Amino acid sequence: xxxxxxxxxxxxxxxxxxxxxxxxxxxxxxxxxxxxxxxxxxxxxxxxxxxxxxxxxxxxxxxxxxxxxxxxxxxxxxxxxxxxxxxxxxxxxxxxxxxxxxxxxxxxxxxxxxxxxxxxxxxxxxxxxxxxxxxxxxxxxxxxxxxxxxxxxxxxxxxxxxxxxxxxxxxxxxxxxxxxxxxxxxxxxxxxxxxxxxxxxxxxxxxxxxxxxxxxxxxxxxxxxxxxxxxxxxxxxxxxxxxxx
Amino acid sequence: xxxxxxxxxxxxxxxxxxxxxxxxxxxxxxxxxxxxxxxxxxxxxxxxxxxxxxxxxxxxxxxxxxxxxxxxxxxxxxxxxxxxxxxxxxxxxxxxxxxxxxxxxxxxxxxxxxxxxxxxxxxxxxxxxxxxxxxxxxxxxxxxxxxxxxxxxxxxxxxxxxxxxxxxxxxxxxxxxxxxxxxxxxxxxxxxxxxxxxxxxxxxxxxxxxxxxxxxxxxx
Numbered sequence: 001x002x003x004x005x006x007x008x009x010x011x012x013x014x015x016x017x018x019x020x021x022x023x024x025x026x027x028x029x030x031x032x033x034x035x036x037x038x039x040x041x042x043x044x045x046x047x048x049x050x051x052x053x054x055x056x057x058x059x060x061x062x063x064x065x066x067x068x069x070x071x072x073x074x075x076x077x078x079x080x081x082x083x084x085x086x087x088x089x090x091x092x093x094x095x096x097x098x099x100x101x102x103x104x105x106x107x108x109x110x111x112x113x114x115x116x117x118x119x120x121x122x123x124x125x126x127x128x129x130x131x132x133x134x135x136x137x138x139x140x141x142x143x144x145x146x147x148x149x150x151x152x153x154x155x156x157x158x159x160x161x162x163x164x165x166x167x168x169x170x171x172x173x174x175x176x177x178x179x180x181x182x183x184x185x186x187x188x189x190x191x192x193x194x195x196x197x198x199x200x201x202x203x204x205x206x207x208x209x210x211x212x213x214x215x216x217x218x219x220x221x222x223x224x225x226x227x228x229x230x231x232x233x234x235x236x237x238x239x240x241x242x243x244x245x
Numbered sequence: 246x247x248x249x250x251x252x253x254x255x256x257x258x259x260x261x262x263x264x265x266x267x268x269x270x271x272x273x274x275x276x277x278x279x280x281x282x283x284x285x286x287x288x289x290x291x292x293x294x295x296x297x298x299x300x301x302x303x304x305x306x307x308x309x310x311x312x313x314x315x316x317x318x319x320x321x322x323x324x325x326x327x328x329x330x331x332x333x334x335x336x337x338x339x340x341x342x343x344x345x346x347x348x349x350x351x352x353x354x355x356x357x358x359x360x361x362x363x364x365x366x367x368x369x370x371x372x373x374x375x376x377x378x379x380x381x382x383x384x385x386x387x388x389x390x391x392x393x394x395x396x397x398x399x400x401x402x403x404x405x406x407x408x409x410x411x412x413x414x415x416x417x418x419x420x421x422x423x424x425x426x427x428x429x430x431x432x433x434x435x436x437x438x439x440x441x442x443x444x445x446x447x448x449x450x451x452x453x454x455x456x457x458x459x460x461x462x463x464x465x
Contacts, residue, residue, distance in 0.1 A: 159318060163322040164322050168319065175351060178351060179351065185337060185339060
C-alpha cells in the first residue's frame with residue numbers, strides 16, 4: 001500500500017483532476033460506475049477516510065435527493081413512465097439524467113477525499129510550485145481551512161435557535177424553510193466579517209510586502225510520483241478515447 | 246428541590262482527551278451557582294453538559310428529573326435559557342426587534358403583550374435606540390446585551406450564563422447585576438460561568454471551582 005505521506009500533493013492533485021474531469025466529461029452510466037469504482041479504490045489505497053467524510057455529509061442527503069427529483073421532473077425527453085392526465089411527471093431519460101448526476105457528485109466527493117490526506121499547507125505549496133500565483137493558492141487554502149469552521153458555526157446557530165424552545169420535529173415545512181433562512185444569515189454575514197478581518201490581519205503582517213516569496217516547505221516529486229501522475233493522465237486519456245470511439 | 250443533577254459524568258470531544266472527569270453535582274433553583282476556574286479547565290463544557298447541549302459519554306445529566314439524553318434541545322430551551330460565550334453565534338436575525346420577536350413571528354403569534362415585553366427589555370438593556378439596526382453592526386457588548394434580552398423574552402425558569410460580563414462596561418455590568426438580582430427574586434435559578442471574580446462575589450450563593458475537568462472546590 002502506498003503510504004499517504006510518501007506521495008507528493010501535486011500527484012494527488014493530478015489524480016483528483018483526472019478523475020473529476022472524466023466524471024464531468026463522460027455521460028455514460030456504465031463508464032461513470034467504473035470511474036466511481038476507480039475513485040473509491042484509489043482513495044482507499046491512499047488511506048483517505050471516505051466513509052467518515054460521507055457520514056458527515058449525510059445531512060446533505062435530503063438536498064441531493066431533492067436535486068435528483070428536480071432533475072428527473074424537469075427533463076421531458078424520452079418515454080413517459082409516470083403521467084398525470086396529459087402531464088408527464090417522469091420519463092426514462094429523467095431517471096437516467098438523475099442517476100448520472102448522483103454518480104458524478106459521488107465521484108467528485110470521493111476523489112476530493114484524496115486531497116484530505118494532505119494538509120492544506122501541503123496542497124497550497126503544490127499549487128505554488130505549479131506556478132499558480134501565491135495569492136490565488138492561498139485563497140484556495142483559506143477556503144479549505146474555513147469550511148469546517150463554517151460547519152461548526154451552522155451547528156452552533158442551529159443549537160441556539162433550538163434553545164429558544166423550538167422543537168424542529170414539530171415544525172411545519174413552511175416554518176422549517178423560514179427557520180433555515182435564519183440559520184444561513186448569520187453564518188454568511190459572519191464569513192464576510194471574518195474574511196475582512198483576516199485580510200486586514202494579513203496585510204498587517206506583511207502579506208504581499210515583497211514580490212518574491214521564499215518558502216520553508218519544499219516539495220520534491222520522486223519516481224513513484226512521476227509514475228503515478230503519468231499513469232493517471234494516460235488512464236484518463238485512454239478511458240476518454242474508448243468512450244469517444 | 247434539585248433542578249439539574251449530574252451523576253458521574255465524563256466528557257471528551259471527538260479524538261481528544263477527556264475534558265470532564267467523573268463529575269457529580271446537584272444544582273438547586275434557589276441558588277445562584279457560579280462556576281469558576283482557569284482557561285481550558287472545562288467550565289464551558291460543564292455548562293453545556295448541564296444545559297443538555299452536549300451529552301456526556303458516561304454518566305447522566307437530569308433536568309427536572311428528565312435525562313438530557315432523552316430531551317431535544319427544544320425541550321431544554323423551554324426550561325433553560327443559555328447565553329453562549331460568543332453572542333454572535335446566537336443572534337440569527339438581521340434586525341434587533343426581530344431577534345426578540347423571533348419566536349412569536351415564527352409561530353405567527355405576534356401580540357401586543359410580546360411587543361410590550363420587547364420594549365421593556367430593549368429599554369432595560371439600553372438597546373431601544375438601536376431597535377431598527379442591523380444586528381451585524383452592533384458592538385460586542387451590544388450583541389451580548391441583545392442575546393441576553395432575547396433569552397429573557399422566553400421567560401426561562403433557569404439561566405446558564407457563560408461569561409455574561411465580557412464586553413460590558415462598569416455601568417452595564419451594574420445594570421446586569423441589578424437585573425439578575427431581580428430575576429433571582431422572581432425565583433429564576435442561575436448558573437454563572439465567569440472569570441469576573443467581583444461579579445461572582447456579588448451574586449454567588451454557591452461557588453464551584455473546576456480545574457482539569459474536576460471539581461476542586463464547592464463552597465456556599
